[in-house]
Amino acid sequence: MKLLTKNIKRIVALFLLLITISSTIFSNLGIVLAATGEYIARIYETGYQDNIGQNIFKIRVQGDDIPALKEGGFGQVAFCLNHHMDHPETMTTFNKDSDFSSTDDFRNSARLAYLAYYRYSNKDGNASQSKTGRSDSVQYAFTATLIWQKLGQVPNSYSLGSDFDSFKKEIMDEFNKWDQKPSFDGSTQTLDLGQTKTLTDSNSVLKYYETFNYTKDGITFKHTKGSNDMTISASDSVSKETVSLLTSDAIKNKMGKYINDVSVQTNFVLTPLSNDSIHQRLIVSYGYNDPKYLAMNININLYGNLEIAKKDDKGNFVPNTKFKVSYNSDMSEPIGTYTTGSNGKVSVLNLQPKMVYIQEIEVPEHLTLDNAIHSITIKSNETVTYTATNDTKQGYIKVVKKDAESGKIVKKAGTVFDIYDSEEQKVQSITTNSEGIATSGPLDYRKLYRKRIKGSE
Helix, strand or coil, X not given: CCCCCCCCCCCCCCEEEEEEEEEEEEECCEEXXXXXXXXXXXEEEEEEECCCCCEEEEEEEEECCECCCCCCCCCEEEEECCCCCECCCCCCCEECCCCXXXXXXXXXXXXXXXXXXXXXXXXXXXXXXXXXCCCHHHHHHHHHHHXXXXXXXXXXXXXXXXXXXXXXXXXXXXXXXXXXXXXCCCCEEEEECCCEEEEECCCCCHHHCCCEEEEECCEEEEECCCCCEEEEEECCCCCCCXXXXXHHHHHHCCCEECCCCCCCCCCEEEEECCCCCCECCEEECCCCCCCXXXXXXXXXXXXXXXXXXXXXXXXXXXXXXXXXXECCCCCCCCCEEEECCCCCEEEEEEECCCEEEEEEEECCCCECCCCCEEEEECCCCCEEEEEEEECECEECCEEECECCCCCCECCCCCCEEEEEECCCCEEEEEECCCCCEEXXXXXXXXXXXXXXXXXXX
């Protein structure tokens, strides 16, 4: 920037820019022409020099449409877009660049100015040292040099010192990902009720997003600035199968990056007339705003399934057993009555993921009924199994040996009887005692018959 000689060591006096200007207002939606106005500029030393040994000066500009940020202050910080040209001087006339809106110069310069300087501004519009770790003049000189390098006016190899190199890497890493969104943006995620899932952004840009903690329809989206992780949680009371995080939700709840909501939304580029090849262009983009937001869909597994299995005490599956199922422990308002099929099982579908109660109400004749109330917890998107096991009814067979003619008991031991089932399978053998009586051990409930195999008549 050809401004003043190197030995200037004081603030340059205020000079008027009696300029007729068609300034240009830029927003994230496009360019709008502003009214003609007069502007005043002030320049200040930063203590740094550019790549050709000229002093780098900080610029502040003020006019009817570029007001001071606070009462009693002066204008707003500007950056020049042609560091090798003169500052505008008295009676220099400016206009809008007829083709400026079709170039990336302003957008890229404004983004760099925002990332490196404006977002750290205090109430005076200066970069806050408590936020940057550098004095305002250092932060300004670094930012101006970075803009000139991006515009191709200063070699990328030029450095203002080792701190500039680390500053440049940090800012450019973020600048190059300005338009990039988290890797899961626009995705569809699936949650069970009560589940929390952590999403990690493989694009490594979520860390630039503001801190948020937003709940919609029982789904909570939570993120802390500086982290590339976001958690999504489904409460136990979610009633919708799909919940969408819309861009409008993200805008309302500031779930984005580069959200500039300063009260003075000033975005100007001041450009010399086409016949003026001496003076530089300026940008004043304190209010540059081009945020990027999040959007995604969450599918919720609202229901689970129950399988009821019925077995006897020998491990055999038992068909034709009826069960009542209810959400209430007293079995009131039952969901329904369900009967096991030929495989000894029955399914109950689309149950709410909570405790359900099961009661056996009817069993085949050979089994004992268990009418106790049992419980099991249904889980979203899973099938849980409840197995009921019942004892088989049992009894005894008593055989008394009698005389066929007199009908009297023949008190004689040693007569053997075999007991068979309906399939001609022997179940037990029993033998009469000295009283002529034979008694079996426990026998399962079924049709049986006995056959004498040896003994006296």
